[in-house]
Amino acid sequence: MSRPDENEPAVDPVASPADAALGVDALTRTFGEVVAVDDVSLGVPEGELRAIIGPNGAGKTTLFNCIMGTLSPTEGEVYLSGTAITDEPEERRPHMGMARSFQSNQLFTDQTVLENIRVVVQTTQQGAFSLDLFRSHYDVGRERAIQIAEVVGLTGDLEAEAKNLPHGEQRRLGIAMALATDPDVLLLDEPTSGMSPGATTQTAELIEEIHDERGLTVVLIEHDMDVVLSISDRITVLDRGNVIATGPPDAVRENQAVQDAYLGGMREEL
C-alpha cells in the first residue's frame, strides 16, 4: 500500500506524450501470451535525463525496441516532438534525431574504433556535404569521428580493432556510435553493464557531460542504482510491463510500490 506523501511520485506521464520530446502513448507489446509492455504512457520533456529502471524482464528493452522501430508495438503510439512516428521504418529514425546504444554491443568487431564511428557518421550524413567541393565525404566523416572519439575518451584507441578493446571501452564505443548520428534524443540500454566500479563512475560522468553540454534528451535504462540516483532528473519504474512510478530520484526511492516491486531483488540497492 502506498503511504500518502506529498513527495509521492505520480504514476503519470509527466508531459503529455504528444507534447514531449519523446513520448509513448498507451503502448503495448506482446510476444504470444507474454505482455512485455502493458499500456505504457510516458512523456520525456526536452533536455531531461530520464532513467528507466525495473527488475529483469520488466519490459525495458522491449520498450526501447518499440521506440526505435526495431519492434512494432502491438498497440499504441510513439511520438517524437509531437509527431507520431510509430509507423516510420527503423532506418529512418536516426535521420529524425533518435539514436540508441544497445544492451549487448553491436560493433563492427574487425574494424577500428575510428572506422566504427566514421561509418555511422557517413551513413547518417550522406548528402549533407554535397556543397563541400574541396573535401571528400571520407575526410569530413573522419574528422567528425575523431571529434566524437574524443568526447567518449577513445582518442588513444582510434586504430585499435573494436574486438581488442577492453569491455568498458567497447561500451563507450557503442555510445560514440549512437552520438555519431548527432541525435536530439539518445537512448542508452544499460551502458555500464559489466563494468568495474571505476569504469561505471567514469561512464556515468560521461553521460552527464553529454547530456549537460549538448542539451540532449536522454533516456537511460540502468541497473546501477548509484548511477540512476545521482544523474537522473526523473526515474520511471517499470514492473511486469507496467509503469508503477515516475518521479524525481528521492521520491521514487521512498515509494512503497517501488520498494515492493524490488523486494527480494534489488531493494537493498534502493
Ligand SMILES: Nc1ncnc2c1ncn2[C@@H]1O[C@H](COP(=O)(O)OP(=O)(O)OP(=O)(O)O)[C@@H](O)[C@H]1O
Ligand atoms: N523477442 C522476444 N520474443 C519473446 N519474448 C520476448 C522477446 N523479447 C523480450 N521478450 C520477453 O518480454 C519480457 C520483457 O523482456 P525485456 O528484454 O524487454 O526486459 P528488460 O526489462 O529489458 O530485462 P533485463 O533487465 O533483463 O534486460 C520478458 O518476459 C522477455 O522474456
Ligand SMILES: [Mg+2]
Ligand atoms: Mg533489457
